[in-house]
Amino acid sequence: xxxxxxxxxxxxxxxxxxxxxxxxxxxxxxxxxxxxxxxxxxxxxxxxxxxxxxxxxxxxxxxxxxxxxxxxxxxxxxxxxxxxxxxxxxxxxxxxxxxxxxxxxxxxxxxxxxxxxxxxxxxxxxxxxxx
Numbered sequence: 001x002x003x004x005x006x007x008x009x010x011x012x013x014x015x016x017x018x019x020x021x022x023x024x025x026x027x028x029x030x031x032x033x034x035x036x037x038x039x040x041x042x043x044x045x046x047x048x049x050x051x052x053x054x055x056x057x058x059x060x061x062x063x064x065x066x067x068x069x070x071x072x073x074x075x076x077x078x079x080x081x082x083x084x085x086x087x088x089x090x091x092x093x094x095x096x097x098x099x100x101x102x103x104x105x106x107x108x109x110x111x112x113x114x115x116x117x118x119x120x121x122x123x124x125x126x127x128x129x130x131x
Contacts, residue, residue, distance in 0.1 A: 041084055047105045048090040048125065049077040053098030060090040074100070082106075094121040 046063075050056055052074045059069045063082045082088055094100040100121040104112040114123040 043081045043083055044107050045079055046082045046088050047077055047079045047103075048088075049103045049105070050074045050090075050092045050100070050123075051103075052092075052094055052100035052121070055095045056092040056100060057095065058090065058092045061088065063088060071095075089125075091122065091124040 048060055050058055050072065055071055055073050056076070057069065058072050058076060059067065060078065061067050063080050063086045080088070088104070090102060090104065092100055092102055094116075097118065098121075099115060099117040100123050101113065101115040102123040102125040103110060104125040112125045114125050116123045
């Protein structure tokens with residue numbers, strides 16, 4: 001019996017070197033998800049407003065994260081500059097009878113409103129901005 005031939009370890013099936021052109025992929029025009037991004041992101045004007053009868057105890061969390069409380073006579077409003085993703089919150093507790101309304105506007109556009117009526121009315125407006 002004759003010995004087996006030596007195994008073949010070169011050639012196209014075994015990855016022998018051959019000249020190939022480098023493959024390049026052009027960069028995409030836009031990053032994924034860019035079509036959903038707003039044209040203007042960054043600081044936004046956020047306005048809290050309280051309307052109603054009598055006096056109200058107002059509590060709010062400012063963009064800096066500090067919680068503040070004060071007694072006001074509606075109508076009352078406060079405007080802050082808020083960066084993307086910061087949490088803003090306001091609530092009011094009425095001390096008289098009647099209706100109490102809280103609104104939250106971003107860049108002049110109403111995004112949330114809540115109304116409560118009756119003695120000791122409590123309303124809450126808040127949102128986490130995620131532009």
